Amino acid sequence: MAPLDNTSGVWKSGRGKGRKTPKGRQLDDQAHSDILALLGDRPRNRDLLIEFLHLVQDKFGHISASHIRALAEELRTGQAEIYEVASFYAHFDVVREGEAPPPALTIRVCDSLSCEMAGAEQLKKALEEGMDPAQVRVLRAPCMGRCDTAPVLEIGHNHIDHATVEKVEAAIAADDTHAHLPAYETYQDYAANGGYAVLKDLRANGDWEAVQEKVLSAGLRGLGGAGFPSGKKWGFVRMNEGPRYLAVNGDEGEPGTFKDRYYLERTPHVFLEGMLIAAWAVEAEKAFIYMRDEYPAVLEILRREIAALEEAGIVEPGYIDLRRGAGAYICGEESAMIESIEGKRGEPRHRPPFVAQVGIFGRPTLVHNVETLYWITKINREGPECLNAVEKNGRKGLRSYSVSGRVKNPGVHLLPAGSTILDVIEAAGGMVDGHAFKAYQPGGPSSGLLPAHMDDIPLDFDTLQPHGSFIGSAAVVVLSDQDSARDAALNMLRFFEDESCGQCTPCRVGCEKAVKLMQAEKWDQSLLEELSSAMVDASICGLGQAAPNPIRLTMKHFPEEV
Amino acid sequence: MSKQVTFTLDGEQVTAEAGLTIWEVANGRGLKIPHLCHKPQPGYRPDGNCRACMVEIEGERTLAASCIREPAEGMVVTTNNARATSARKMVMELLVADQPAQDVAHDKSSHLWDMAELNGVSESRFPKLEEGHIPLLDDSHVAMNVNLDACISCGLCVRACREVQVNDVIGMAGRGHNAYPTFDIVLLCGLRRMRAGLPDRRADARHRGGRRAGRGSCRF
Numbered sequence: 114m115a116p117l118d119n120t121s122g123v124w125k126s127g128r129g130k131g132r133k134t135p136k137g138r139q140l141d142d143q144a145h146s147d148i149l150a151l152l153g154d155r156p157r158n159r160d161l162l163i164e165f166l167h168l169v170q171d172k173f174g175h176i177s178a179s180h181i182r183a184l185a186e187e188l189r190t191g192q193a194e195i196y197e198v199a200s201f202y203a204h205f206d207v208v209r210e211g212e213a214p215p216p217a218l219t220i221r222v223c224d225s226l227s228c229e230m231a232g233a234e235q236l237k238k239a240l241e242e243g244m245d246p247a248q249v250r251v252l253r254a255p256c257m258g259r260c261d262t263a264p265v266l267e268i269g270h271n272h273i274d275h276a277t278v279e280k281v282e283a284a285i286a287a288d289d290t291h292a293h294l295p296a297y298e299t300y301q302d303y304a305a306n307g308g309y310a311v312l313k314d315l316r317a318n319g320d321w322e323a324v325q326e327k328v329l330s331a332g333l334r335g336l337g338g339a340g341f342p343s344g345k346k347w348g349f350v351r352m353n354e355g356p357r358y359l360a361v362n363g364d365e366g367e368p369g370t371f372k373d374r375y376y377l378e379r380t381p382h383v384f385l386e387g388m389l390i391a392a393w394a395v396e397a398e399k400a401f402i403y404m405r406d407e408y409p410a411v412l413e414i415l416r417r418e419i420a421a422l423e424e425a426g427i428v429e430p431g432y433i434d435l436r437r438g439a440g441a442y443i444c445g446e447e448s449a450m451i452e453s454i455e456g457k458r459g460e461p462r463h464r465p466p467f468v469a470q471v472g473i474f475g476r477p478t479l480v481h482n483v484e485t486l487y488w489i490t491k492i493n494r495e496g497p498e499c500l501n502a503v504e505k506n507g508r509k510g511l512r513s514y515s516v517s518g519r520v521k522n523p524g525v526h527l528l529p530a531g532s533t534i535l536d537v538i539e540a541a542g543g544m545v546d547g548h549a550f551k552a553y554q555p556g557g558p559s560s561g562l563l564p565a566h567m568d569d570i571p572l573d574f575d576t577l578q579p580h581g582s583f584i585g586s587a588a589v590v591v592l593s594d595q596d597s598a599r600d601a602a603l604n605m606l607r608f609f610e611d612e613s614c615g616q617c618t619p620c621r622v623g624c625e626k627a628v629k630l631m632q633a634e635k636w637d638q639s640l641l642e643e644l645s646s647a648m649v650d651a652s653i654c655g656l657g658q659a660a661p662n663p664i665r666l667t668m669k670h671f672p673e674e675v
Numbered sequence: 676m677s678k679q680v681t682f683t684l685d686g687e688q689v690t691a692e693a694g695l696t697i698w699e700v701a702n703g704r705g706l707k708i709p710h711l712c713h714k715p716q717p718g719y720r721p722d723g724n725c726r727a728c729m730v731e732i733e734g735e736r737t738l739a740a741s742c743i744r745e746p747a748e749g750m751v752v753t754t755n756n757a758r759a760t761s762a763r764k765m766v767m768e769l770l771v772a773d774q775p776a777q778d779v780a781h782d783k784s785s786h787l788w789d790m791a792e793l794n795g796v797s798e799s800r801f802p803k804l805e806e807g808h809i810p811l812l813d814d815s816h817v818a819m820n821v822n823l824d825a826c827i828s829c830g831l832c833v834r835a836c837r838e839v840q841v842n843d844v845i846g847m848a849g850r851g852h853n854a855y856p857t858f859d860i861v862l863l864c865g866l867r868r869m870r871a872g873l874p875d876r877r878a879d880a881r882h883r884g885g886r887r888a889g890r891g892s893c894r895f
Contacts, residue, residue, distance in 0.1 A: 190843075196857060197846030441850070458847070463723055463743060615828060615847075615854030616724045619762075622769040625852040629802040640800055647765035650738045650758060651726040658737065 140186055144179035147172075148187055157188055160474075162456035163439055166199050167406075175206040175214045201458040201614075203254070203440030204406050216247060218290065220281065221254035222266045225368035226554065226590050226604050227517040228256075231263035239278050240266075249285070255442060255608055256368035257407045260517035260590070261524045270409040292409035295378045300421035303382035309427060311493045312389050321347065321394040328489060331497030332510050336372075337362050337445070337482030338556065338585035340574040343489070346479060349469040350395045353477035359397035360473060360480045361388055362450055363404040363411075366442035367557035368608060369588030372513040373483035375525040377411045380487075381418050387486030389428065390493060395479045399431075403450050405438040412437060442612035446654050447480045449614065460616045461654035484513060505531035506571040512584075514572070516541040518591035519548040531571040534563075537589050548593035552671070556585030558605030559655070561662035562598055564670040581666055583659075598671035603631045605663040613656060620657025623648045627664060636675040638668055682746040685755050689746075696721065697741035697752055698728055708754055709763055709790045711770075712829035713742035718839045725770075725829045727790060729762045730754045738762055764794045770827050772799035773809070781822045810855065821858070828854050 151168040155161065165184060169176050176199055185192045199205045208214045222228075222237040240251045259265040262274030266281070269290025273280050284290070303309070315324065329344025350357055365373040376384060392400045404412050415435055423430045436454055438444055444453045448462035451473050462468075472478020481489075491499050500510045508531030517523040522542030532540075534553050544550055550565045555572050560582045563570075570576055577583050592601060610624040623644055630637055630644075645661030652658045668675055678693040684701060691700040701708050702715065712725035723740035730741045733751035738759060746752060753759060767790065775781065777788050777797070791797065814820045828847070833856060836845035848857035 191846075193844050193846035193857065197848050200848040200857075201850050203850075458850075463740070611851060613851040615849070615851040616830075618724075618726050618766045618769055618827070621828065621852050621854065622772070625804070626769060626772065626801045637800075643761070643765060644769075647762045647769075651729045651762040651766060652737075653724070653726075 138178065138182050138192065140182055141179040144177070144183040145186060148180060148183040152187060158456075159188055159190060160454065160456040162188065162195065162198055163202070163453065164437065166195075166202075166205055167437055167439065170205050173214075174217055175208045177214070178207075178209045181207070198456065198458055201441065202438075205439060216250045218249045218269060218285070220244070220249060220251045220266055220268050221257075222251060222276075223255070223257045223259075223264065224253045224604075225256035225260070225608060226558070226601055227260035227369060227523075228263040228265055229600075229604055230518060230590075230592070230596055233264040236264050236266070236276060236278070240281060243278055243282075254407075254440075255612060256366065256370070258365055258371040258374045258405075260369050260371060260515065260588075263517060263523075267407075272410075292413060294410050294413060297378055297414055298380045298382060300382060300418055300425060303380070303386075304425070307494075308382050309386055311490070312386050312393070312427070315390060315493075316393055319393070321351075324390065324394060324493065327497050328492055331488075331492045331500040333485065333488050333492065333500060334574055335482055336484040336488070336513070336586070337447075338367065338559075338583075340584070343481070343485055346469065346481070347391070347394045349467075350477050350479040353470050355396060355477070356398040357395050357477040357479065358473045359388065359392045359395065359400040360447075360451060360454060360478055361400065361402040361483060361486065362445060362447060362480055363402055363408075363483050364438050364442075364445040364450055365405060365408075365483070365586070366445045366612075367559065367586045367588050368605075369515055369517055369554060369557050369590045370586040371515045372525050372587070374408055374411060375513070375515075376484060376487050377408070377414065381411075381414050383490045384483055384487045385418065385422065385433075387489035387491075387493075388433075388481070390489055391479060391481055391486060395477075397479065398476075399434055401434045401436055401454050401473065403436045403438060403444065403454055405444075406440055407438075441614075442608075443614045443654075443656060446656065449654070450480070451478065458614070460614045461656075463653060503529050505529035506533070507531060508571045508573045508576070510573075512573065512587050514540075514587045514589050516589045516591070518553075518589075519545045519550075519593040519596070520591050521545055530573045533569055533571060534565075534589070534591075535568050537572065538591060541591075544591070544593065548595060550591065551594045551596065552592040552598050552601070554588065554590040554592075554601070554605075555582055557588040558608055558663055559583075559659035560585050561605075561664075561666035562592075562601055562670070563666065567670075581669070582662060597674060598667050599631075599674040602663040602667040603628065606631055606660065609656060609660040613660075617651070617653045617657060619648045619651045620653070620660065623652070623657065624660055627660070631664070631675075636668070638675070641668065680746055680748050680750075682748065682750040682752060684746075684752050686753075691746065694745065697730060697739075697744050697746050700746060701741065701754065706754065707793065708741050709767070709793050710742055711787065711790055711827060712831050714831055714835075719831075720834055720838055722830060722834065725827065726766045727763055727794075729759055729766070731756060731759045760794075764796055767791050767794045767796040768799045769801060771796055772801040773804050773824070775824060781825050785825070787825075787827065804852070808852075821856075823855055826855060828856070830856070832856050 169180050181192050181195045185195055199207050206215050222233055224233050257265050264276050266273050266276045268284050270292045271290050325344050325347045333343040334340040419433045422428050441459045443449045444459040446461045447468055449459040453459040468478045503511050510530040512530040514526050514537050516526055520541035526540040528540055552562050552564050554562055572584055606628050610628050613620045613624050615621045630641055641664050645665055648657050648661050679690050680693050681690045698708055709727045711727045713721040721742035723743035728741045729738040731753040732739050809824045830847050833845050833847050837843050846857050
């Protein structure tokens with residue numbers, strides 16, 4: 114016992130006997146040395162908080178109160194600030210004093226639309242019944258971006274496609290809980306095929322405005338879903354004085370979407386070169402890549418290939434800052450992503466100001482989606498014709514449709530941007546035998562649900578708006594006569610309820626009330642409509658503004674079900 | 676002479692000092708736009724999250740929170756049309772759904788009920804949260820007593836603690852409809868007399884037979 118422990122208090126507070134320690138939770142020596150060992154010589158920057166929380170979660174399987182206290186000590190910040198961040202993200206398990214830590218192994222079963230249609234609910238139930246809760250915990254989780262192999266689950270960080278209880282048991286028995294890396298094009302392969310020649314040439318004697326003009330003429334628009342003309346963004350960001358940043362939005366969380374993962378797991382350098390071209394164009398001081406934690410294989414590929422780029426001298430060490438998400442769909446909203454990059458809760462910011470003016474650390478920030486950058490490289494290497502030469506139904510360009518649901522050949526299908534749902538289904542091998550086409554989600558739950566008879570609309574930017582929908586990230590889920598539109602809409606609203614950040618009332622409370630109203634035998638349609646307009650008008654960001662789309666479209670097109 | 680902006684507020688030409696928000700300008704003219712997360716006191720940063728003060732700005736796709744929005748020259752702002760009033764009313768109705776009824780409320784004369792009245796809302800058509808969803812009473816420390824069933828998760832207490840008192844012991848934990856304020860080391864500070872839209876804790880402290888904890892100023 115230390116000598117001071119026996120004496121009367123040293124922390125005098127005026128009256129009484131005082132206290133032996135400062136107020137509050139005391140720094141635990143063991144926890145502090147754990148944190149020191151984990152953090153090593155990393156800079157104690159507040160914006161790295163989420164990275165540090167990952168270190169603790171990965172090592173101990175949870176984040177204890179004493180580790181939060183020790184992290185607060187190292188980062189010179191309040192424990193409340195760390196707790197509020199840790200408790201925001203689904204992949205952190207905060208354990209307070211007296212609480213039991215979670216079991217060593219976690220299974221996350223995807224319950225988003227395509228997986229639910231493929232029997233995720235029964236799978237989760239079977240797992241819960243078959244597993245020892247002291248050893249394994251089974252959780253539901255939102256879309257993991259593997260809808261083409263539904264149902265899907267994740268054991269530790271190992272994703273099991275077409276999951277069954279037997280496959281899970283086999284993986285547990287083999288201790289197979291880490292991500293499997295697919296074969297992909299490495300730096301050597303890419304460079305040998307002329308990769309990075311364009312970047313080097315541009316850096317040596319390029320004119321950013323000419324490149325921007327080329328991108329504009331290709332007709333490239335933001336493929337994260339918003340569809341902002343990519344050829345205009347650079348100028349907007351450059352209008353603001355530096356230092357400027359680039360942030361890549363790799364938080365591909367819109368259920369049904371897996372195109373970014375598709376490209377990253379095959380040709381990561383096409384994306385990386387595009388990113389460096391954009392960074393060059395706006396003279397970015399640093400390029401952040403925000404990659405969702407649901408893609409552990411992609412994270413590992415990027416870690417390796419960024420190291421290869423540093424070694425090859427293409428970027429300065431540390432120029433590319435890879436940040437790992439922690440399980441929050443809302444961080445796909447660009448300002449929420451920026452908050453998360455700054456190590457905070459992923460709560461969207463108010464506009465104005467726009468992130469092109471005030472972004473990461475208050476600096477002008479260029480935000481691009483992964484696939485958009487993939488096309489930046491293609492346009493520069495192959496010319497704008499690679500996009501603008503394709504024309505169908507009066508629409509120009511190509512689109513990577515992530516197709517899942519009741520089709521024979523689900524997956525990413527690169528088709529003309531003017532394709533209709535019938536073209537998409539045809540490309541995906543047609544409907545599964547015994548299923549008749551009934552409805553489709555054109556671009557994630559935010560786009561709602563359309564009936565089969567609306568089959569002549571080109572699935573492109575601007576074409577779906579008149580119908581109360583939009584293309585978003587082109588996450589097409591095909592429903593058949595064996596699926597219920599009502600259940601699909603409820604699945605979508607449950608997703609929004611879980612993923613709402615909770616900042617604004619219309620979305621936080623609105624999604625929760627909508628789910629309750631939609632569980633009723635008969636929907637209170639007039640109240641749901643009133644609620645929908647308030648959510649659209651008064652929510653801070655796109656999540657709350659788009660969440661009513663499935664409600665409204667289901668009431669409109671499938672009235673017999675509600 | 677500071678810079679001025681001229682804009683239209685409910686059909687009237689208004690000239691105001693630049694840098695004021697729409698809410699402040701309206702308030703200065705005697706027009707009370709409902710507000711919950713915004714506390715019009717020095718040092719309190721308006722946050723625009725509760726969406727109780729929404730107004731329409733011509734040419735904008737969605738409504739805007741008047742407490743954080745500064746009028747621009749020539750802007751046309753409407754506070755009293757059907758779109759704005761029904762959105763504000765809906766926000767109140769959503770919040771009131773999970774509040775204890777006013778006659779049994781912890782604080783029957785709270786700011787929340789004043790604002791509900793201003794919107795003409797006294798009850799809600801929405802189903803309530805599941806029983807047991809809200810941690811009913813957080814009295815995890817002798818110096819703390821918070822009725823979370825009266826909380827509207829507006830974060831005013833967090834801003835008061837972090838930005839006004841600069842104690843940084845209150846945070847907003849959780850996500851979505853599980854987002855509630857969480858308390859770290861509770862200090863005996865002036866904050867405890869701040870009511871942050873929450874019910875009167877002094878009454879609760881008296882009820883528990885304790886001293887009026889929280890009197891006096893912050894000791895740190």
